[in-house]
Amino acid sequence: MSLSPRLEALIDALQCLPGVGRKSAQRMAFQLLERDRSGAGALARQLDDALANIGRCERCQTFAEDALCPVCADDRRDGSLMCVVESPADLAAIEQSGDYRGYYFVLLGHLSPIDGIGPEDIGVDQLLAQIHERGVTELIMATNATVEGDATAHYIADRVDPETVTITRPAQGLPVGGELGGVDGGTLSHALRGRRPFAG
């Protein structure tokens, strides 16, 4: 290629982004240099700032700017409840629903032997220590409803002492207020299999 060396280097670097191959990286580089230099500058600054200042919460593992995330730093929450999620976005979604008052543990992924991601990579030992330390009595497994999310939930459940901790999983079924037409087949058949007496 007769692109300039720095342009090639930028195109290479953009390919660290998930789902971005050579062709999209090239399109991104041209677009940034040609039409959005201020956006590119802001991106560079935010990357540096995030790398320098975003770490993991010492307790729940979510991304945090301080030693503890805002949830873990709040000691008025219910320490007997802990919710296991795969990502900070899941934690944020549950917080937004406004109902949950317990703590979290954020795996930042799920078990994936094929990718070499084992229990130590998602922090299972730390989760078990947190359960003990906080005196958790109910562990809510809110990992994704996928094969990997289910396998991860089962692995963790097997490691928890059933004498002291009850394990639950959020109900699955039709979305509240949603139309039946917009629901995927898997959810629908799951909801039908799980049908309950009509309360009237």
Next chain:
Amino acid sequence: MSLSPRLEALIDALQCLPGVGRKSAQRMAFQLLERDRSGAGALARQLDDALANIGRCERCQTFAEDALCPVCADDRRDGSLMCVVESPADLAAIEQSGDYRGYYFVLLGHLSPIDGIGPEDIGVDQLLAQIHERGVTELIMATNATVEGDATAHYIADRVDPETVTITRPAQGLPVGGELGGVDGGTLSHALRGRRPFAG
């Protein structure tokens, strides 16, 4: 959202990339912070480096690290030939084919009234000045074979003095060495309409 402010800022900044919405930006941010911090650091450095050092070639407008790009800086090329392309990648592709010995003009886009991109944004006046200055006698219109690329080629052709400059367009048709099955319908019908006597 209960994501940290710096994480939100990074997710916002990533959305300056073409084709990246909130959801992909979030996935990118998590992935970089969780699994590729060195890649994220390299990306920040390459963005800064590119912004500080990559400008436009004074003659052909392509991205260049010096006042002139390597092609324009080479005075052994054929000044009577100029090839108009839409992007630095097109220039690189033609250079790689190895046959072309003239100069280029890189529009870095095409006319797009709907996006507010007019002749001044793609440097048509500068192109006309280059044609005059270099004594170009053949202008090869290698803009994309799209509606916009064709419209751009026609607009430029109308502005060029037909007494002194011949305008040509690269032949369109089947790829050399390609199988018929892999060719899209538009190219195929174009190639059939443009059929020529079989030389034997």
